[in-house]
Amino acid sequence: MLNFSFHNSTRIHFGEGQIEAIKKEIPTDARVLMVYGGGSIKKNGVYDQVSQALCEHEWFEFSGIEPNPQYDTLVKSLAIIKEKKIDYLLAVGGGSVVDGVKFIAGAALFEGDDPWDIIAKQQRIQKALPIGAVLTLPATGSETNQGAVVTRNGHKLPFSSPLVRPQFAVLDPAVTLSLSDRQVGNGVVDAFVHTMEQYLTYSVNGKVQDRFSEGLLQTLIEEGPKALAADTKNDMEVRGNVMWAATMALNGLIGAGVPQDWATHMIGHELTGGHGIDHARTLSIVLPAVMKVRREEKREKLLQYAQRVWNIQKGTEDEQIDQAIEKTEQFFVQIGVPVRLSDVDLNESHIEGLITNLKQHGMVKLGENRDITPQVSEQILKMAL
Amino acid sequence: MLNFSFHNSTRIHFGEGQIEAIKKEIPTDARVLMVYGGGSIKKNGVYDQVSQALCEHEWFEFSGIEPNPQYDTLVKSLAIIKEKKIDYLLAVGGGSVVDGVKFIAGAALFEGDDPWDIIAKQQRIQKALPIGAVLTLPATGSETNQGAVVTRNGHKLPFSSPLVRPQFAVLDPAVTLSLSDRQVGNGVVDAFVHTMEQYLTYSVNGKVQDRFSEGLLQTLIEEGPKALAADTKNDMEVRGNVMWAATMALNGLIGAGVPQDWATHMIGHELTGGHGIDHARTLSIVLPAVMKVRREEKREKLLQYAQRVWNIQKGTEDEQIDQAIEKTEQFFVQIGVPVRLSDVDLNESHIEGLITNLKQHGMVKLGENRDITPQVSEQILKMAL
Helix, strand or coil, X not given: CCCEEEEEEEEEEEXXXXXHHHHHHCCCCCEEEEECCCCHHHHCCHHHHXXXXXXXXXXXXXXXXXCCCEHHXXXXXXXXXXHCCCCEEEEEECHHHHHHXXXXXXXXXXXXXXXXXXXXXXXXXXXXXXXXXXXXXXXXXXXXXXXXXXXXXXXXXXXXXXXXXXXEEEECHHHHHHCCHHHXXXXXXXXXXXXXXXXXXXXXXXXXXXXXXXXXXXXXXXXXXXXCCCCXXXXXXXXXXXXXXXXXXXXXXCCCCCCCCCHHHXXXXXXXXXXXXCHHHHHHHHHHHHHHXXXXXXXXXXXXXXXXXXXXXXXXXXXXXXXXXXXXXXXXXXXXXXXXXHHXXXXXXXXXXXXXXXXXXXXXCEXXXXXXXXXXXXXXXXXXX | CCCEEEEEEEEEEECCCHHHHHXXXXXXXXXXXXXXXXXXXXXXCHHHHHHHHCCCCEEEEECCCCCCCEHHHHCCHHHXXXXXXXXXXXXXXXXXXXXXXXXXXXHHCCCXXXXXXXXXXXXXXXXXXXXXXXXXXXXXXXXXXXXXXXXXXCEEEEEECHHHCCCEEEECHHHHHHCCHHHHHHXXXXXXXXXXXXXXXXXXXXXXXXXXHHHHHHHHHHHCHHHCCCCCCCCHHHHHHHHHHHHHHCCCCCCCCCCCCCHHXXXXXXXXXXXXXXXXXXXXHHHHHHHHHCCCXXXXXXXXXXXXXXXXXXXXXXXXXXXXXXXXXXXXXXXXXXXXXXXXXXXXXHHHHHHHHHHHCXXXXXXXXXXXXXXXXXXXXXXXX
């Protein structure tokens, strides 16, 4: 196991009816900005529940955060924050809303020239508005971690600061019942690949981390399809298990003390930035190709994954690995996401542009060994055709 | 899954050489009291490392905390805290030292008549001195949780407060190399039974929690014996895995959203309080008996435990459960701890006194269903003869 420091201070309130916890979590004298997305929370009752919980607070709202939150939208919130003297941000939505609010939290108190520098120049945030989160779409884990991804002009870029980790997060699986199958499926795949990024590397004998990761993968494999099947999709236990797995998949715990990959994400970001593919659907396309191209570097962990997660015990090592990759793809197909570039109407002619963008974004040494050069990324994209 | 709130704010610094993290963790202007036990830290280099890390701090020391920290010892620290105007406590030791420091932290600022009321009357602590912990014995999980157990006149009693959760914890597996086999074995068993108390109840379909618990149990089963075997006991990976598993076993995570038992602990406390048996050795005696006496109530989880933790797939359900209980006992024996009251020279004549003490301490409705009455506890103790 590698040395590590771990800290996750977010207070979690999990379960049906927990939105009312907001009332006690946000200081009574706070001036709150509720930030949300396209307005689905007005149809599914979440907006009303949050309003009710905030009945003793002074609060305002800012909406219109897109999937893959856009810089140009986010900075528009700064005027109302200044005008209304907002000192607490409440994100109500999925990972995009939470990510967007993280950027707003830093940008509102940023003392540099241009808030875009937080991302473009990775300028360190010195202070940030406090954040609370009401999660409506289990997927990104953003509700308890310190990372965020923001998009500007087709460039999708990450930033991170302990100051933007939400102070509290409400996880009510009941609010996920109104999600579309596409949203649910994307969330399951996102959480699955988050886990794989921290698991499928090389072994440092981190037994707790490995077992926890395998537990999350197994949970998502068992519960993900149920969250989509007609007879089980409204089962609150299923929804709860998916939601808790998604949070645990990227709260820092399973990645503490082990190497991490993230090449699938970085390559996937270019598919979203350049071609507008849903984040999770870029991951389901890229991950199987990464498994194939990095087969030798990841051999030990691929075998462990085959045996422990998929319970594949028969055949040679190579046959077990083949089966595990195939089962991963079958799982993605079952969840309803694409597994090839051709599934989203992209072909070999698009690869050059994707590689150019990767280089432009400095993504030239990816993976747990920092050896996924643009040449290897190209191999991976070709494998994904 | 049950509704829950979860919060664990302790900052963790894990790995060799992390003791130096103390320097930055404790405010420079703090007046620190280093609290430790019988002085083993002076022989194994930990005292020197901590002293070095505190070289820029004003600090004092208080030693002599016993295994099962004694109230009478702990309150003696209050004089030096007052005299030296201590405002930060640094626990350096195992769970007993950390537990003792938790009590001191509350007692130092307690405004009631008698600090013993914190335990005896479960009076809520309103404030507490901040605590840091340097863990030397992986076992209790106390280094990141909010619970503690204190003993007075043979009565071993728990208390809990979020105010006494350590602000940071240093987990350096290298410092565990000087522990005796007995201490290491006790720690492995303690962590194992902590996990079982939160796992072996009735199912609420908490898939993440179950998988995480199973992962911890498997890790302890695999690594525990290696931490005792001559050829592997100095392996830092083994020590690291045991240490991280012990912390995760009782940091609140695996128990969030699931029913919890704790009958084994409460019955075990009477064996320690009344007969001075090491804490872990009371657990290894009581747990197998609890598994046998509560076999029907715990049937579903016993079967899951058999299949997933011990990979027992053959035989009838009852045969699988029998095997799982037998394997648990064999594991304890392998670790070098007793599994029967007779192993520690207790017999039927001692049971009445133990039950009297349980009643006196209000432990009359134990277990996840609150149905372990003194009569059932008596059955359990008889089963353990």
